Amino acid sequence: MAQVSTPSSINSMIFGPEVDDLLPDLFDSYADKLQLVNETWCNYGGRTIFAGEVVTVSCFEDNSKVKAQLALPGVGKVLVVHGQGSFAKALLGDMIAKSALDNGWEGIVIYGCIRDAGAIAKMPIGVKALGVTPIKTQKRDLGELNVTLEIGQVSIKPGMMLYADLNGIAISESVLS
Numbered sequence: 001m002a003q004v005s006t007p008s009s010i011n012s013m014i015f016g017p018e019v020d021d022l023l024p025d026l027f028d029s030y031a032d033k034l035q036l037v038n039e040t041w042c043n044y045g046g047r048t049i050f051a052g053e054v055v056t057v058s059c060f061e062d063n064s065k066v067k068a069q070l071a072l073p074g075v076g077k078v079l080v081v082h083g084q085g086s087f088a089k090a091l092l093g094d095m096i097a098k099s100a101l102d103n104g105w106e107g108i109v110i111y112g113c114i115r116d117a118g119a120i121a122k123m124p125i126g127v128k129a130l131g132v133t134p135i136k137t138q139k140r141d142l143g144e145l146n147v148t149l150e151i152g153q154v155s156i157k158p159g160m161m162l163y164a165d166l167n168g169i170a171i172s173e174s175v176l177s
């Protein structure tokens, strides 16, 4: 599994042996540099600790841009998708998640829903979302790439760093060091 381009001390928190948690240690050391993205996230990916440089998509019940981005190389990157919190359509399923895994993405955060949660749970990639629905979107190529997103009263901009574990999601303006 590729390691993200963070300082080795943080990499050891993310990838070290028997590491179960990341955010508590990060907030103990770097609280002044972190913003908590305070939403009721559920964990769906087979990898519970992940970090990377943020790429953003904004879309509503259409995951065309999500599919297109995750088909591109993603080593060291996390895709953050603002789906307006919709529970009507899934913005990620197992095929798109597999594509992300094959392309080296560290993780995917969806302010909305996913489907194929059983299969995604077996994939070694980070996936967090608000919930699940079995219904997929219609792909009409609607949505915007690399715009600033407002989630959990935090502005999430492309190029920021995102850190996630079972305790939540946090972002920083730059790589913590």
Ligand SMILES: O=C([O-])CC(=O)C(=O)O
Pocket: 063, 090, 091, 092, 093, 094, 095, 096, 097, 115, 116, 136, 137
């Ligand atoms: O295609 C979709 O919209 C979602 C899906 O089912 C998959 O990724 O397998």
